[in-house]
Amino acid sequence: MGVMPWSAARAAELIEQYRSQAGPCLPILHALQEEFGHVPSEAVPMVAEALNLSRAEVHGVVSFYHEFRRTPPGRHVLKLCRAEACQSVGTDRLAAEVKAHFGIGFHETTADGKLTLEPVFCLGNCACGPAAMLDDRVLGRVDLKKIEQHLARHVAEERKA
Amino acid sequence: MTRIFVPIDSTALSLDAEEVAEALAQGLQRKGAQAEIVRNGSRGLFWLEPLVEVETPAGRVGYGPVTPADVPGLLAANFLEGGEHPLRLGLVEEIPYLKRQQRLTFARCGIVDPLSLSDYEAHGGYRGLAKALTLEPAAIVEAVTVSGLRGRGGAGFPTGIKWKTVLGAASDQKYIVCNADEGDSGTFADRLLLEGDPFVLIEGMTIAGVAVGATQGFVYIRSEYPHSFRTFKQAVQIARDEGKLGRRILGSPHDFDIEVRLGAGAYICGEETSLLESLEGKRGVIRFKPPLPALQGLFGKPTVVNNLITLATVPFILSEGAETYRDFGMGRSRGTLPVQLAGNVKYGGLVELAFGVTLDTLINDFGGGTRSGRPLRAVQIGGPLGAYLPVSLLGLPMDYEALAAKRGMLGHGGMVLFDDSVDMARQARFAMEFCALESCGKCTPCRIGSTRGVEVLDRIIAGRDPDKQTALLRDLCEVMTDGSLCALGGLTPLPVLSALEHFPEDFKRPVPAAAE
Ligand SMILES: Cc1cc2nc3c(=O)[nH]c(=O)nc-3n(C[C@H](O)[C@H](O)[C@H](O)COP(=O)(O)O)c2cc1C
Ligand code: SF4
Ligand code: FES
Numbered sequence: 001m002g003v004m005p006w007s008a009a010r011a012a013e014l015i016e017q018y019r020s021q022a023g024p025c026l027p028i029l030h031a032l033q034e035e036f037g038h039v040p041s042e043a044v045p046m047v048a049e050a051l052n053l054s055r056a057e058v059h060g061v062v063s064f065y066h067e068f069r070r071t072p073p074g075r076h077v078l079k080l081c082r083a084e085a086c087q088s089v090g091t092d093r094l095a096a097e098v099k100a101h102f103g104i105g106f107h108e109t110t111a112d113g114k115l116t117l118e119p120v121f122c123l124g125n126c127a128c129g130p131a132a133m134l135d136d137r138v139l140g141r142v143d144l145k146k147i148e149q150h151l152a153r154h155v156a157e158e159r160k161a
Numbered sequence: 162m163t164r165i166f167v168p169i170d171s172t173a174l175s176l177d178a179e180e181v182a183e184a185l186a187q188g189l190q191r192k193g194a195q196a197e198i199v200r201n202g203s204r205g206l207f208w209l210e211p212l213v214e215v216e217t218p219a220g221r222v223g224y225g226p227v228t229p230a231d232v233p234g235l236l237a238a239n240f241l242e243g244g245e246h247p248l249r250l251g252l253v254e255e256i257p258y259l260k261r262q263q264r265l266t267f268a269r270c271g272i273v274d275p276l277s278l279s280d281y282e283a284h285g286g287y288r289g290l291a292k293a294l295t296l297e298p299a300a301i302v303e304a305v306t307v308s309g310l311r312g313r314g315g316a317g318f319p320t321g322i323k324w325k326t327v328l329g330a331a332s333d334q335k336y337i338v339c340n341a342d343e344g345d346s347g348t349f350a351d352r353l354l355l356e357g358d359p360f361v362l363i364e365g366m367t368i369a370g371v372a373v374g375a376t377q378g379f380v381y382i383r384s385e386y387p388h389s390f391r392t393f394k395q396a397v398q399i400a401r402d403e404g405k406l407g408r409r410i411l412g413s414p415h416d417f418d419i420e421v422r423l424g425a426g427a428y429i430c431g432e433e434t435s436l437l438e439s440l441e442g443k444r445g446v447i448r449f450k451p452p453l454p455a456l457q458g459l460f461g462k463p464t465v466v467n468n469l470i471t472l473a474t475v476p477f478i479l480s481e482g483a484e485t486y487r488d489f490g491m492g493r494s495r496g497t498l499p500v501q502l503a504g505n506v507k508y509g510g511l512v513e514l515a516f517g518v519t520l521d522t523l524i525n526d527f528g529g530g531t532r533s534g535r536p537l538r539a540v541q542i543g544g545p546l547g548a549y550l551p552v553s554l555l556g557l558p559m560d561y562e563a564l565a566a567k568r569g570m571l572g573h574g575g576m577v578l579f580d581d582s583v584d585m586a587r588q589a590r591f592a593m594e595f596c597a598l599e600s601c602g603k604c605t606p607c608r609i610g611s612t613r614g615v616e617v618l619d620r621i622i623a624g625r626d627p628d629k630q631t632a633l634l635r636d637l638c639e640v641m642t643d644g645s646l647c648a649l650g651g652l653t654p655l656p657v658l659s660a661l662e663h664f665p666e667d668f669k670r671p672v673p674a675a676a677e
Contacts (some may be wrong), residue, residue: 021420021442022460023422023440023442023460024442025441025442026262026422026423026424026425026439026442027422027423028316028421030384030425051442061442061443061444061445064423064427064445065426065427065445066425066427067384067423067424067425067426067427068425083346083347083545084346084504084541084545084577084588084591085347085503085575085577086346086348086504087588087591088577088579088583089504089505089533090505090507120385120426121344121346121385121428121595121599122344122345122346122347122348122385123171123353123385124171124172124343124349124351124385124386124389125172125175125349126347126348126349126501126503126504126509126575126577127172127207127208127349127502127503127504127506127509127510128172128175128176128210128509129503130224131175133385136387136388137174137175138171138172138174138175138388140172140175140176141176
């Protein structure tokens with residue numbers, strides 16, 4: 001996940017790129033989050049200005065959606081499915097193991113900044129649960145070992161890059 | 162040149178299909194073998210994924226589930242000629258799970274290269290639109306009405322009637338909105354099509370546009386499906402480049418284009434008015450109805466909001482005839498339903514069959530029972546707002562009315578199996594927790610009631626005063642049912658009360674002795 005440091009100029013560029021669309025608010029917020037890893041608070045007044053909204057309105061949109069985050073995530077993000085189909089094959093137990101192993105709860109990041117853990121409600125992989133998503137990669141029939149293996153691979157790729 | 166198929170569907174990828182494709186490419190190169198690797202969608206036989214297929218004179222021979230480590234052995238076993246190997250499954254079309262299905266909407270899924278327009282057309286694609294372009298708009302709407310197609314997003318509303326309302330509305334601008342939010346646990350039919358046969362949705366939306374006089378479509382895809390989003394965006398670009406979208410489609414006087422939008426992780430945005438708010442860039446808070454979206458929808462303009470499967474079924478209806486489609490099914494549930502077998506199931510996947518097939522056939526004949534091998538105890542149909550049914554009701558048919566008669570719900574056709582280790586009081590608690598987490602906040606019974614529901618269930622689970630707490634829970638459910646504006650608050654009592662009704666023993670905990 002290539003996350004760039006905050007740049008007002010770059011944010012302005014992204015806002016400009018999407019503002020002429022019909023209903024541009026979500027596309028802009030997605031673009032900002034993709035660039036900076038989160039929706040920086042500095043960007044909120046810029047979006048409000050561009051879309052002729054109040055800051056409170058933009059803030060209201062950002063906070064309504066689970067996908068948008070207001071603080072930067074760790075270098076990797078693990079989303080664990082917590083919905084019913086995955087529950088039926090033990091996702092609750094897996095979640096407890098993952099939390100204990102990495103020493104973090106949901107919505108938290110490890111102290112070394114390596115991993116953020118998020119809950120997610122269904123990844124459409126419900127016949128092969130427990131399901132997870134590490135960065136953009138969906139994983140099926142996961143256990144702690146599989147998560148560790150994939151994380152090691154992602155970390156290695158990150159070093160190479 | 163021999164063609165080999167390796168799925169590029171999310172589920173196959175989640176089980177290392179990418180690594181299998183890489184290993185194959187390297188293995189072929191090393192052998193100097195001439196073969197083309199096609200990345201198809203998934204057939205939806207998920208316990209076999211990654212399912213690698215090889216085109217032979219006799220048909221497509223399958224091998225699966227294949228791991229990267231199996232690849233050298235496959236090549237040594239001459240699998241390019243369909244050679245023997247422990248993973249060999251024979252002709253894929255002959256696998257009973259697939260052969261016994263009635264695939265109309267999913268006819269091409271897993272067979273074609275999802276991003277090849279010529280493959281799509283070679284398999285019957287764009288015949289429906291071609292037919293539609295010979296008809297008056299009212300005749301297209303009439304065909305959809307006659308087919309008996311009801312919305313597959315959950316409510317089961319007749320699609321023809323919805324289209325007729327939009328057709329009759331006078332406006333300078335109308336919209337087609339595809340609901341690809343697919344938030345229910347246990348459902349993946351929308352995702353399979355987005356990744357396996359995206360052009361069928363593009364064709365279906367175009368037909369809808371021609372039918373009601375809309376020139377612009379939006380597809381709202383949930384953010385939990387990044388891979389579907391990328392695939393579908395590519396498909397739209399390809400269709401545009403080839404003149405299938407944009408101005409004067411297929412040389413007709415009609416213009417139609419599609420924009421693809423990403424949701425942002427809110428279950429409530431699957432509800433149509435909340436989805437429209439979200440598309441407009443606002444918080445996904447429910448709108449009061451009326452006005453109906455058909456009259457005042459996106460940006461206040463007349464709008465068809467349909468589920469993805471609904472729209473993707475329209476090309477078949479136009480090309481093969483409304484009566485052909487209507488002849489499948491039972492009662493007022495016409496045509497086929499893509500059922501999704503999920504959760505603790507041995508053979509999980511997609512089963513498209515005419516309405517009327519029993520739960521038992523689906524769960525035991527197709528699904529093979531639980532994956533754990535333990536006895537089946539409960540099945541939840543229709544996502545987080547659907548009822549939990551006990552084994553004694555497995556004789557029920559898949560049919561909107563038959564399930565409703567047993568206080569069940571068909572929803573989007575997802576079935577989630579649970580074995581006997583399930584704790585139904587905990588599942589009831591989760592239903593309330595989910596409602597609390599996902600409530601849009603507009604009305605009190607849903608916003609506050611669900612939080613109270615979690616507390617009451619916590620007391621029941623702790624064995625504190627279960628009779629009194631259960632009575633309280635029923636009261637609360639009544640308030641939520643009667644006082645909620647939309648089905649999130651209004652239907653959350655369904656899983657809760659069904660758990661209570663069918664599995665009462667789980668709600669009667671012994672009061673802990675000397676609790677500390
Ligand atoms: C809480 C809630 C969530 C919903 N989620 C979805 C969804 O994910 N996909 C969908 O197609 N319909 C969903 N619906 C149903 C839509 O509101 C609407 O009925 C449907 O998109 C209409 O299309 P159809 O007539 O083709 O089914 C949901 C409804 C509610 C109340
Ligand atoms: S029932 Fe819940 S989700 Fe639906 S409108 Fe009311 S608060 Fe919003
Ligand atoms: S319920 Fe976990 S992926 Fe669908």
